[in-house]
Amino acid sequence: MSHLTDQQLAALKNALEERRQELEQHFKDNDEENSLLGESLRVSTGELSTVDNHPADAGTETFERSRDLGINNALRDELEDIEAALQRMEEGTYGICVISKEEIPYERLEAIPYTPYAVEHVPGRESADERPVEEQVMTPPPSGAGQTRQEHSGRFDDADAWDSVEDYGSASSPVPLPGHDSDDQDS
Template sequence: MTEERYKKLKEILVDKKRDLEMRVDSEKSATLNNSDELSGTPNHPGDQGSEMYDRQINEGLTHHASEKMDDIKKALKAIEEGTYGQCAVCGRDIPYERLEVIPETRYCMAHAEDQKRSRERPVEEGVTTPLSQNAHSYKESLRKDTWEAVEEQGTSNTPSDYDDSTY
């Protein structure tokens, strides 16, 4: 890669970093300024839920921006060390076209999907088990047991719900 391309990519990274820093700072100050309510009781119960929802969205966006900023800092450090543009897994050169689109990437196309998938998995997966044949049969037996326990209390079936042969 030419020196001119490195300079162009470094400028892009510095601009992205500056934009993200401004966004994170403005989100943090907006969050601090939003806490000026004297009472925890809103005018309407839905207001508190809406405010909480907005706060969670903003926190998620701020977290995402912080992660992106960390990636940019790592890319800028790699430029200083002379390792920028090389895949962190296999060491091959990352195509310039990919770096133009995602200048903070540290992975070639072959390894990028693995990195993204492992970082962005839902938290719930840590406490739930994937469905397997055993889990499915276990859940099915629980469902049947539950239905049998509830059915003992009676059902809402009317005579028209049964076959004529059951009378």
């Protein structure tokens, strides 16, 4: 017995089928034969030689091909997930987390209709909550680190740059001539 109503299941199935059609149309319009992503750089660009081009032109073309292949791989994975979700609908296991066997809330299925996981069991989610491994081997800074340490270190610090330069005046203040005191400037 599913926790989803017939209307909810119908709406989700409709959303899955619409997205499947969009993705199938994308692959029909942009398959490897038409986009020439599987061909050499020379064939895909239509150039007789890549020698006469600036190296950045080849770099741009390589980047664009790489990006397109990455997008196609992500869309192909999404299409496979949609097919699996439709299969789970046929089997009557749709909306049940494949790990915990708990019901997936309708709101989550509305957002990601092909998901087989409850939020708590999404693979890779646990690593997002953990702190970086580097923190385990880092030592805390010495006591007094920060402003107090910088003031007493005896070294020039970029944070003090304006204070040092300001002693020489600014564009709007009079600047004493070399060898003259600032009191002597009016003369």
